[in-house]
Amino acid sequence: MSTVPVDSAAASAGHAEHAHAGGFLRTYVFSLDHKIIGLQFLFSTLIWFIVGGLLALGVRWQLAYPWRPMPILGELVAQTEGGQIAPEVYTMLVTMHASVMIFFVIIPVLAGAFGNYLIPLMIGADDMAFPTLNMLSYWFMWPAFLAMGASFFVEGGASQGGWTAYPPFALTQGTGQALWLVGLTMVGISSMMGSVNYLTTIIQMRAPGMTMFRLPMTIWGMFITAVLQAFALPVLTAAGFMQMADLQLGTGFFIPDGWSANNAAAQSGGGQPLLWQHLFWFYSHPAVYIMILPAMGMVSDMLSCFARKPLFGYKPMVYSIAGIAGLGFVVWGHHMFVSGMNPALGMTFMVSTMMIALPSAIKTFNWLGTIWRGNLQFTTPMLFSLSFVSMFIIGGLSGIFMAATPVDIFIHDTYYIVAHFHYVLFAGTAMAVLGAIYFWFPKMFGRMMNDSWGKVHFFLSFVLMNCVFFPMHILGMQGFPRRLADPYHYGTFRHLLPLNQFMSWCAFLLVGVQIIFVINFFWSMFFGPRAGRNPWHANGLEWQAPSPPGHGNFDFQPMIYRGPYEYNSPEVDEDYYPQTQPPAEGAPAPPEAGH
Amino acid sequence: MFKRFANWMPGFWALLFLLVPIGGVATFVAAPYFDIWLPRDVSEHGHVIDGLFMFILYLTGIVFIVTELVLFYFMWKYSSKKTAAPVAYSHGSHSLEVVWTIIPAVTLLFIAIYQMDAWAASKMRAPEIPPTVEVTGRQFNWDFRYPGKDGELYTHDDVVRTDGKLYLPYGKEVLLKITSADVLHSFFLPNMRMKQDVVPGMEQSMWFKATAGGSYDIVCAELCGWGHYKMKGEVTFLPPDEFDAKLQELRSDADTMTVEVAETD
Ligand SMILES: [Cu+2]
Numbered sequence: 001m002s003t004v005p006v007d008s009a010a011a012s013a014g015h016a017e018h019a020h021a022g023g024f025l026r027t028y029v030f031s032l033d034h035k036i037i038g039l040q041f042l043f044s045t046l047i048w049f050i051v052g053g054l055l056a057l058g059v060r061w062q063l064a065y066p067w068r069p070m071p072i073l074g075e076l077v078a079q080t081e082g083g084q085i086a087p088e089v090y091t092m093l094v095t096m097h098a099s100v101m102i103f104f105v106i107i108p109v110l111a112g113a114f115g116n117y118l119i120p121l122m123i124g125a126d127d128m129a130f131p132t133l134n135m136l137s138y139w140f141m142w143p144a145f146l147a148m149g150a151s152f153f154v155e156g157g158a159s160q161g162g163w164t165a166y167p168p169f170a171l172t173q174g175t176g177q178a179l180w181l182v183g184l185t186m187v188g189i190s191s192m193m194g195s196v197n198y199l200t201t202i203i204q205m206r207a208p209g210m211t212m213f214r215l216p217m218t219i220w221g222m223f224i225t226a227v228l229q230a231f232a233l234p235v236l237t238a239a240g241f242m243q244m245a246d247l248q249l250g251t252g253f254f255i256p257d258g259w260s261a262n263n264a265a266a267q268s269g270g271g272q273p274l275l276w277q278h279l280f281w282f283y284s285h286p287a288v289y290i291m292i293l294p295a296m297g298m299v300s301d302m303l304s305c306f307a308r309k310p311l312f313g314y315k316p317m318v319y320s321i322a323g324i325a326g327l328g329f330v331v332w333g334h335h336m337f338v339s340g341m342n343p344a345l346g347m348t349f350m351v352s353t354m355m356i357a358l359p360s361a362i363k364t365f366n367w368l369g370t371i372w373r374g375n376l377q378f379t380t381p382m383l384f385s386l387s388f389v390s391m392f393i394i395g396g397l398s399g400i401f402m403a404a405t406p407v408d409i410f411i412h413d414t415y416y417i418v419a420h421f422h423y424v425l426f427a428g429t430a431m432a433v434l435g436a437i438y439f440w441f442p443k444m445f446g447r448m449m450n451d452s453w454g455k456v457h458f459f460l461s462f463v464l465m466n467c468v469f470f471p472m473h474i475l476g477m478q479g480f481p482r483r484l485a486d487p488y489h490y491g492t493f494r495h496l497l498p499l500n501q502f503m504s505w506c507a508f509l510l511v512g513v514q515i516i517f518v519i520n521f522f523w524s525m526f527f528g529p530r531a532g533r534n535p536w537h538a539n540g541l542e543w544q545a546p547s548p549p550g551h552g553n554f555d556f557q558p559m560i561y562r563g564p565y566e567y568n569s570p571e572v573d574e575d576y577y578p579q580t581q582p583p584a585e586g587a588p589a590p591p592e593a594g595h
Numbered sequence: 596m597f598k599r600f601a602n603w604m605p606g607f608w609a610l611l612f613l614l615v616p617i618g619g620v621a622t623f624v625a626a627p628y629f630d631i632w633l634p635r636d637v638s639e640h641g642h643v644i645d646g647l648f649m650f651i652l653y654l655t656g657i658v659f660i661v662t663e664l665v666l667f668y669f670m671w672k673y674s675s676k677k678t679a680a681p682v683a684y685s686h687g688s689h690s691l692e693v694v695w696t697i698i699p700a701v702t703l704l705f706i707a708i709y710q711m712d713a714w715a716a717s718k719m720r721a722p723e724i725p726p727t728v729e730v731t732g733r734q735f736n737w738d739f740r741y742p743g744k745d746g747e748l749y750t751h752d753d754v755v756r757t758d759g760k761l762y763l764p765y766g767k768e769v770l771l772k773i774t775s776a777d778v779l780h781s782f783f784l785p786n787m788r789m790k791q792d793v794v795p796g797m798e799q800s801m802w803f804k805a806t807a808g809g810s811y812d813i814v815c816a817e818l819c820g821w822g823h824y825k826m827k828g829e830v831t832f833l834p835p836d837e838f839d840a841k842l843q844e845l846r847s848d849a850d851t852m853t854v855e856v857a858e859t860d
């Protein structure tokens with residue numbers, strides 16, 4: 001494999017020199033091609049999405065029918081005879097549902113799958129700057145997959161420490177926790193390799209004419225995400241090592257003096273449990289944006305394409321995600337308002353947290369501006385994008401309650417917060433990812449997904465997820481706490497059982513209807529109608545490449561003349577104006593197509 | 596089969612999105628009829644927190660309704676199947692950006708500043724009174740340590756109760772000291788609008804004034820192990836004189852442990 005020159009012009013021209021490495025292993029398994037690596041990430045994360053969904057079903061079963069054996073799935077999920085979910089199993093389900101969804105699904109599907117697939121195609125590069133590093137970033141996910149996967153089968157089972165792994169409780173967890181920490185560290189290494197690569201590629205390998213302000217929002221989202229990861233991840237990795245040392249080597253970074261649990265001998269101590277919380281949230285708050293900014297970018301691109309109208313306020317959009325990145329580093333304390341942290345700090349974090357709602361508001365208004373006076377085409381990806389906007393409004397606004405410290409005293413660790421982050425992460429990001437799959441599927445596989453079944457899938461998902469997640473707000477108002485194996489142990493919550501049963505049944509159906517998507521996906525991969533290069537009549541550079549793009553991506557030298565949002569431009573007759581199309585007159589010679 | 600619906604589909608999708616604000620508002624309107632709302636507040640400061648909650652609920656509710664309706668209206672009006680009007684070739688509007696940056700910025704800043712006093716009252720301005728009770732969280736029970744005959748906490752004759760029942764006076768400010776014997780817990784009194792994580796190695800304070808008698812839940816709100824769900828206690832508020840009598844009773848009760856710990860100060 002030849003190394004890729006970093007100089008952008010040379011890089012784009014240099015694709016012909018790529019050796020077409022033969023062999024199945026080289027092409028599909030240990031591939032250096034960003035598109036294959038992206039698809040590897042996509043398939044891996046979709047499989048884990050199913051695992052995470054099944055874990056959630058166990059949680060929802062227990063909340064609807066506490067202590068009643070769970071039919072069919074029970075023995076698999078609960079790992080107990082008859083399928084009854086014991087309280088320690090429930091705690092494990094809650095922990096692993098969150099861990100799998102965050103570390104194995106949302107973060108890698110955005111940066112790993114879509115980042116890998118789209119960045120070179122959208123900026124006009126023939127591959128990533130460091131293809132070998134890119135391959136390694138995928139293969140470093142496997143030790144994580146194996147560690148967390150294996151932890152379900154070790155003595156004591158997978159971690160029950162919560163996805164936040166707060167010591168000292170997490171330190172009582174043994175092997176499951178150690179494997180969890182190994183998994184976390186490996187995911188971190190993988191993300192770090194990815195971010196370094198994305199940053200270098202976006203900065204150095206843009207095609208001629210692709211200025212920073214001609215980049216699509218998807219790339220801006222990926223770029224800022226990579227910056228956040230590069231600066232926040234080392235802190236989490238260090239914290240993970242410290243917790244591992246506390247767990248296995250007898251150090252006491254997070255253990256106070258004279259501490260013991262489970263009647264064990266007191267440990268050395270001298271540490272501070274709150275230190276972990278600071279370090280953990282210093283990463284994990286920026287991670288909230290890592291889990292949404294790329295989705296926002298993809299939604300912006302899809303909205304503009306299907307509104308057939310330029311993106312409203314491109315630069316304010318860019319500045320607001322840059323603002324999120326900056327402010328994102330100074331708001332982590334809002335997870336710790338009632339933790340025992342100095343309350344004066346709570347006030348500072350309240351102000352910064354309130355202010356970080358501002359860029360999100362600006363983005364929402366600009367999305368509405370984008371569809372205003374457009375020509376909306378309700379394709380499946382468009383419906384998912386519109387639903388992202390609608391749901392993000394809910395998830396964004398409910399965040400203001402948590403940011404307000406006095407209100408947070410009451411709703412902290414209740415279902416109010418569960419509602420909030422599911423609206424952002426499931427109704428927001430996961431739905432945007434589904435829309436993005438419908439949108440870029442033709443590029444990835446050269447065939448269209450079935451749009452009618454896509455709409456059926458959208459309709460059912462949209463209705464059901466609101467039935468699952470919206471009532472969580474009022475549960476939270478009642479003070480219904482999260483992570484309780486049997487909330488009805490409290491008489492004051494017993495009247496919430498029927499509502500929880502309704503929500504659980506909607507959750508079962510919500511998971512069930514995803515089968516429509518799975519069938520559509522695999523059927524279309526082989527039998528869908530051929531897509532052609534640009535089935536959506538979109539402007540982005542990736543739509544000028546063949547579908548699917550061959551090794552080296554472009555069969556011509558891409559030359560960029562304008563931003564990606566010139567829909568219904570008065571300069572041309574068509575309602576789209578691809579980034580590579582030379583201006584009508586007085587323009588430099590068109591790039592040579594097909595060589 | 597799908598083709599037949601094609602004509603009314605654009606309106607259908609807009610109406611589906613209209614269900615979001617309708618359903619959202621309906622949920623909050625219906626909730627009280629199913630006895631789901633903020634639980635009864637029996638504290639002196641609770642109405643401030645509830646007021647702030649309702650203030651944010653109305654404010655965000657209005658923003659929610661307006662933005663969702665705008666989304667619905669644009670979907671309805673600008674569907675390609677319905678509109679013949681040319682697309683506005685617009686890249687944005689500087690003045691609009693300024694408007695929708697400044698208005699939310701001022702509003703958010705106002706909310707933040709408006710909350711500060713309530714926060715300080717609940718978490719920063721501890722009353723200068725001797726602690727009434729010490730609360731200890733342990734897997735999976737709440738223990739309570741009351742002053743002994745000398746009326747002072749942290750002396751040799753303190754009494755410790757491990758039955759998960761806490762007695763406090765109402766109509767009078769109380770100060771609780773909160774510690775953990777093992778892992779993190781969170782001492783949550785929903786009816787007091789009070790919550791404080793309990794951290795081993797740290798001593799936390801909580802203070803409030805109850806306004807009514809009766810028994811209410813103590814909830815553990817921080818994951819502390821398999822028995823987290825059953826780490827439940829009960830707080831009973833008594834008139835001050837009955838509280839003193841209760842203390843007498845606890846001191847002489849056979850179930851009471853007298854602590855033999857070193858005096859702390
Ligand atoms: Cu956060």
Ligand SMILES: [Cu+2]
Nearest residue numbers: 815817819823
């Ligand atoms: Cu607990």
